[in-house]
Amino acid sequence: MLKVNNLNSGYGKLQVLYDLSIDVPTKGLTVVVGPNGAGKTTLLCSIMNIANVFSGDIIFDGEPLAGVVTHKLAQKGISYVPQMGNVFAELTVLDNLHMAGYMLSKSEANDKAEQMTEIFPVLKKFIHRLAGTLSGGERRMLAIAMGLMKNPKLMLLDELSTDLAPIIAERVMTEVARMRDDLGITILMVEQMAKRALEIGDTAYLLVSGEVRYTGKADHLLHEPELCSMYLGIKESPKKDQAFELSVSDEGSEDH
Amino acid sequence: MAPWMSSGLIYASGLALTAGSITLLYIVTRTFNFAVASMATIGFYTVYTGVTLYGGLPYQYYPLVFIVGAISGFICYYGLNRQLLRRKAAEITLMMSTLGYDLVLLSMIQMYTDYLTHTYKLFPRRVTMSLFDFELFGDRAAAFILPAIAIGFIMILHFFLTKTKFGIAMRATIENPILAGASGINSDLVYLISWIISGGMAALGGSFMAMAMTGTPVMGMYTIPLMFAGAILGGLGSIYGGILGGLVIGLTEYAGVFLLSQRFGPWVLGYRMGIPLFIMAATLLVFPRGLSGIPLTKYIKNLVGQKRGVNV
Numbered sequence: 145m146l147k148v149n150n151l152n153s154g155y156g157k158l159q160v161l162y163d164l165s166i167d168v169p170t171k172g173l174t175v176v177v178g179p180n181g182a183g184k185t186t187l188l189c190s191i192m193n194i195a196n197v198f199s200g201d202i203i204f205d206g207e208p209l210a211g212v213v214t215h216k217l218a219q220k221g222i223s224y225v226p227q228m229g230n231v232f233a234e235l236t237v238l239d240n241l242h243m244a245g246y247m248l249s250k251s252e253a254n255d256k257a258e259q260m261t262e263i264f265p266v267l268k269k270f271i272h273r274l275a276g277t278l279s280g281g282e283r284r285m286l287a288i289a290m291g292l293m294k295n296p297k298l299m300l301l302d303e304l305s306t307d308l309a310p311i312i313a314e315r316v317m318t319e320v321a322r323m324r325d326d327l328g329i330t331i332l333m334v335e336q337m338a339k340r341a342l343e344i345g346d347t348a349y350l351l352v353s354g355e356v357r358y359t360g361k362a363d364h365l366l367h368e369p370e371l372c373s374m375y376l377g378i379k380e381s382p383k384k385d386q387a388f389e390l391s392v393s394d395e396g397s398e399d400h
Numbered sequence: 401m402a403p404w405m406s407s408g409l410i411y412a413s414g415l416a417l418t419a420g421s422i423t424l425l426y427i428v429t430r431t432f433n434f435a436v437a438s439m440a441t442i443g444f445y446t447v448y449t450g451v452t453l454y455g456g457l458p459y460q461y462y463p464l465v466f467i468v469g470a471i472s473g474f475i476c477y478y479g480l481n482r483q484l485l486r487r488k489a490a491e492i493t494l495m496m497s498t499l500g501y502d503l504v505l506l507s508m509i510q511m512y513t514d515y516l517t518h519t520y521k522l523f524p525r526r527v528t529m530s531l532f533d534f535e536l537f538g539d540r541a542a543a544f545i546l547p548a549i550a551i552g553f554i555m556i557l558h559f560f561l562t563k564t565k566f567g568i569a570m571r572a573t574i575e576n577p578i579l580a581g582a583s584g585i586n587s588d589l590v591y592l593i594s595w596i597i598s599g600g601m602a603a604l605g606g607s608f609m610a611m612a613m614t615g616t617p618v619m620g621m622y623t624i625p626l627m628f629a630g631a632i633l634g635g636l637g638s639i640y641g642g643i644l645g646g647l648v649i650g651l652t653e654y655a656g657v658f659l660l661s662q663r664f665g666p667w668v669l670g671y672r673m674g675i676p677l678f679i680m681a682a683t684l685l686v687f688p689r690g691l692s693g694i695p696l697t698k699y700i701k702n703l704v705g706q707k708r709g710v711n712v
Contacts, residue, residue: 156488192582214578214581214587215582215583215584215586217582218583229579230579232572232575232580234575235568235571243568243572243583243585244583246569246583246584246585250565
């Protein structure tokens with residue numbers, strides 16, 4: 145569905161990504177993992193035409209996206225959920241949903257918002273509350289619901305688990321897997337909670353210093369001890385049969 | 401109504417709109433629009449041209465004033481601001497570009513006044529617009545009509561921003577342009593509409609102010625410090641704050657001049673601009689985030705709590 149070929153991009157004159165190529169298959173969950181500063185967010189920003197693309201191709205549904213402005217990308221069916229600032233804090237939950245479905249007609253937007261409150265019942269309780277007053281987990285649910293409002297073909301999710309308590313992050317990950325399984329949405333997810341993301345993902349890319357270091361099945365990356373310990377903070381566990389266990393020290397999770 | 405009060409209301413209504421215009425553009429495009437000075441003057445000359453060449457009352461030309469101001473905003477956005485925003489220009493560059501546009505507009509206003517003088521034998525360089533007003537309830541009609549128009553305009557703006565899809569999209573873009581774009585909102589259109597509304601507000605404000613002061617080609621340049629003082633007093637974060645700031649600055653100027661000249665003599669008139677600027681500085685010392693940063697809800701809750709004997 146989405147092909148990125150030899151992408152060189154960055155911000156201003158600063159290059160962040162170098163000859164990066166990825167392939168996002170239809171109805172799959174593609175995970176991009178890597179250490180801080182690897183360029184994961186820049187990849188999504190390049191697709192959304194927020195970062196500067198110096199060279200390379202981004203092809204969505206057979207159509208090149210070069211020069212297509214951000215709001216037109218949304219109209220083409222690409223939904224982007226940024227890592228930070230992913231809700232309009234000064235608008236109500238309902239207005240957030242309506243803004244996310246800006247391209248829909250009023251009745252379509254109402255129906256879709258209703259559907260979102262069924263998928264995410266927590267939002268129904270706070271439908272007339274300002275989004276800025278929601279908790280971190282509720283905001284993330286709202287952000288995902290906003291992403292779904294557009295009936296997207298492709299969702300770009302940027303580090304949804306950031307700053308969330310582990311139990312909430314786990315719930316968010318479950319929702320992501322459900323979107324792929326139940327709604328059949330193609331997802332490209334950038335994630336720092338690497339182990340869980342690789343467990344639910346289909347295809348994985350390991351990004352280091354703006355370059356791809358691993359391409360393959362997501363769960364197979366968990367069996368690459370060198371890459372996992374060096375770049376993802378996932379250490380080998382001596383206790384269990386499973387090859388590796390999570391130890392993402394910079395997220396405050398505990399070693400098992 | 402005392403003369404200072406009626407003039408103050410007229411002037412403050414105009415200043416409120418111009419300060420609101422500055423604030424609107426600042427929060428949407430991060431641009432301090434210096435061209436608001438000449439846009440205000442254009443508003444005045446639109447009314448002047450109407451009443452002198454075609455007759456009637458100044459009020460009937462206000463829709464036209466808004467349109468002319470909106471066009472000047474449209475030109476500034478498409479010809480200048482948009483190009484610079486696309487090149488990710490710094491705020492200082494955006495600001496200075498509006499100063500350049502203001503100077504272009506000012507030159508055109510000067511030429512236009514010369515044209516009116518030579519072609520129609522008018523004297524457009526010092527105009528007392530209040531001469532075209534009529535009496536209402538024993539006072540100048542403008543003292544009632546202009547605040548009413550300003551309030552009506554603010555109510556329409558409020559309705560537009562809170563109840564219409566595009567208005568909410570504007571607020572969304574103001575808060576988070578990247579997310580708004582990702583949601584399918586055309587931020588370019590939002591910026592354009594902001595410039596159009598802002599230009600219209602500035603022109604309307606200028607035409608109001610000319611009903612209380614002498615209309616000249618440089619009236620906008622003369623009053624721009626106060627327009628910005630109003631916007632800054634409002635806190636620069638809220639359109640309503642800017643409008644309120646303009647209102648306070650305009651009223652305190654007239655009230656201050658009246659009260660202080662009664663006490664100290666007419667020499668105070670020479671320092672009339674200092675009074676509202678002093679009020680602005682004093683207010684910002686107490687409330688650094690301006691009027692829109694005052695936690696009114698908290699104060700009201702505290703007040704209600706104290707009355708009930710409850711510490712909220």
